[in-house]
Amino acid sequence: QVQLAESGGGLVQPGGSLTLSCExxxxxxxxxxxxxxxxxxxxxxELVARISHFSENIEYTDSVKGxxxxxxxxxxxxxxxxxxxxxxxxxxxxxxxAGWTTSATDFWGNGTLVTVST
Numbered sequence: 001q002v003q004l005a006e007s008g009g010g011l012v013q014p015g016g017s018l019t020l021s022c023e024x025x026x027x028x029x030x031x032x033x034x035x036x037x038x039x040x041x042x043x044x045x046e047l048v049a050r051i052s053h054f055s056e057n058i059e060y061t062d063s064v065k066g067x068x069x070x071x072x073x074x075x076x077x078x079x080x081x082x083x084x085x086x087x088x089x090x091x092x093x094x095x096x097x098a099g100w101t102t103s104a105t106d107f108w109g110n111g112t113l114v115t116v117s118t
Contacts, residue, residue, distance in 0.1 A: 009112030022096030
């Protein structure tokens with residue numbers, strides 16, 4: 001059974017940093033591209049960043065370019081999202097997903113809440 005477990009969310013002030021982690025189990029992690037998505041209240045879930053199997057291809061949504069860094073450790077079956085320069089509009093539930101697109105798999109984590117506020 002595939003499980004994706006996110007952690008690292010929390011409350012942070014504008015301009016602060018957080019690092020999210022997603023630990024995978026029940027799957028051969030290195031065979032999957034991985035992605036981070038987020039969903040704010042009243043909004044649709046959107047792609048934040050995605051990374052190919054061996055990190056050769058990485059993409060970011062425009063609003064996080066230069067501030068967020070996605071990475072993975074295939075030896076530890078873990079996906080990361082380093083978030084710097086956080087803004088209130090980054091507040092959302094962040095989800096880990098297995099696959100380059102959402103149609104690739106239905107493997108999602110339960111999400112971790114990030115709140116950027118004074």
